[in-house]
Amino acid sequence: MPEIRLERIAKSFGDAPVLDRVDLVIPAGEFIAIVGRSGSGKSTLLRIIAGLEQATSGRLQSTDRLAVAFQEARLMPWLKVSENVGFGLPAKDQARIVTDALAEVGLAGKANAWPLTLSGGQAQRVSLARALVRQPEVLLLDEPFGALDALTKLEMQNLVGTLWRTHGWTVVMVTHDVAEAVRLADRVIVLDGGRISETVAIPGRGPRSPEDGHLAPLEARLLRHLGVPLPAGDAAPQPAHP
């Protein structure tokens, strides 16, 4: 499986520079999260990796075998769930592949449902099943769980983390949510001013438990890099009373 390699990738829209000579190597199998303030160019970078956008200059090495999932599941409402997942697949084995994929994302009972009857979380599960059947090497996620409630979001993070481990994909995920980034990624990069301003390696492998005590300081470090003022709080533990 090839790595993804970006060398001095720059992108402008008209006169407005968005990315300024971004260098990034993503080894095969790595889960990388991209965070940054709104408008910092996260989606643009992901779209360049996906081949949906052309860099103004620089060199990109990527793969054709990639799947993309967005914040909205982008299902075709006139097709049933199974037809959305199987769309474009060769007829041979299609039914079995779709059934397996729906089972893997926890939607075994929804093959005949219409997209408009699904919850937001279920629609995102279909979106992941659609990626799954294409057997990608690379999965690109653009704020995939941004519109979900907190509990559904945790379930979906566990699902993505489990799928990543099972299938050995390379995953690149754009997110606003630093807690999500540190729960899932091997490495979190911060985009600022069109460049990678910080890279934070997260020890261990995702999906990590919210109970993992190592995560909070990493989240705080990322928030600081994003320029979010943090309250002083009771950072130091209080001495126990005798």
Ligand SMILES: Nc1ncnc2c1ncn2[C@@H]1O[C@H](COP(=O)(O)OP(=O)(O)OP(=O)(O)O)[C@@H](O)[C@H]1O
């Ligand atoms: N097709 C386009 N034409 C013109 N400008 C664009 C286009 N796409 C993005 N931009 C501009 O590029 C900048 C970066 O946008 P991008 O969507 O990559 O940022 P982002 O970090 O993903 O933002 P957000 O977190 O708000 O989604 C923004 O100023 C945006 O307005």
